[in-house]
Amino acid sequence: MKSLLMILVLALSLSPRESQAAQDFVMVGADQAYYEIRETFGFVPTFLKQFPAEAISGAWQEMRDLELSPTTSLNQKTKELIGLAVASQIPCQYCVYFHKRAAKFSGATEKEMNYAIAVAASTRKWSTYFYGAQISMESFKSDIGKMIHFMKNKSVSGIPESSGIVAYDAPEAMTDMRKAFGFTPDFIKFYSSRGLAGAWNEMKTLEMNTQAPLQNKVLDLISLAVSSQIPCQYCIYSDTEFAKFDGANKDEIQESVAMAGIxxxxxxxxxGMQQPQKAFEKEVDQIFKNLEMKRDSLNNKRITYR
Structure with a gap:
């Protein structure tokens, strides 16, 4: 807050000439951003044109250096699956369309995309339950710690779907949980007995399944990104701990959360700008048509040089 006030005071104290120089500097940054956007996408999409010129340089820089960069800790497919999952949960029709096209461009299959969206749905469901049941955070953290400790001792990262039983009622679900975690978590005891078996079967086969189309680590990071922007304090804690357990490093965790923010x-x-959906989709289609042409051209050059 102090830094912001200092900037405002400095801006107000500038002479007209200095103020104009500062504005010129900002516009040079905007011009450079528009140039890079055209070079990347083939044109400047409407939503980027509409974004305030004073801030487009920073907004584009973040998109360029995190979401679009091939040198981040997370690969392109994982970032776009995160984007799709977060967009689906918000929900944002614009973003769902963009990130689904981006995920396909990055090599994601329909099954992988459906899986990412389902994980987002599961995260939202459990977030709703935790808050509605008013679970004690201290007790919740203790349960998560015990669960991970037990799984570490078993040296497993997830439960293969083929090895798990199907629970038909709440008692069977709790018995299966004890096999998975060594105990029945306190937070689960508040769940409706009518829905517990189905909820557990879904969680086990969706988020804890070593035969899933996505790695357990990726599923954890997708869930973390979704829970970060809900926001769900319970889910953020558990998703972070399980992501670490499944091998995610600090950079991967930070990038997942940052992608959710983007x-x-x-x-x-x-x-807020309310660009017509069809017009937006047409521009997104053009973006990826241009990117596909650039990629094909680059691949052809590589073949020629061999």
């Missing part, structure tokens, strides 16, 4: 940022702006 999606939320552009969702807010797109929905």
């Amino acid at each position: 999606v939320r940022h552009w969702s807010t702006f797109l929905n």
Whole structure:
């Protein structure tokens, strides 16, 4: 807050000439951003044109250096699956369309995309339950710690779907949980007995399944990104701990959360500007048509040089 006040005071104290120089500097940054956007996408999409010129340089820089960069800790497919999952949960029709096209461009299959969206749905469901049941955070953290400790001792990262039983009622679900975690977590005891068996079967086969189309680590990071922007304090804690258990490093965790923030940022702006959906989709299609042409051209050059 102090830094912001200092900047405002400095801006107000500038002479007209200095103020104009500062504005010129900002516009040079905007011009450079528009140039890079055209070089990347083939044109400047409407939503980027509409974004304030004073801030487009920073907004584009973040998109370029995190979401679009091939040198981040997370690969392109994982970042776009995160984007799709977050967009689906917000929900943002613009962002869902963009990130689904981006995920396909990055090599994601329909099954992988459906899986990412299902994980987002599961995260939202459990977030709703934790808050509605008013679970004690201290007790919740203790349960998560005991669960991970037990799983570490078993030296497993997930439960193969083929080895698990199907629970038909709440007692069977709790018995199966004891096999998985060594005990029945306190937080689960508040769940409706009518829905517990189905909820457990879904969680086990969706988020704890070593035969899933996505790695357990990726599923954890997708869930973390979704829970970060809900926001759900319970889910953020458990998803972070399970992501670490499944091998995620600090950079991967930070990038997942940052991707969630980027999606939320552009969702807010797109929905506020209310660009017609079909017009937006047409521009997104053109973006990826141009990117596909650039990729094909690059691949052809590589073949020629061999």
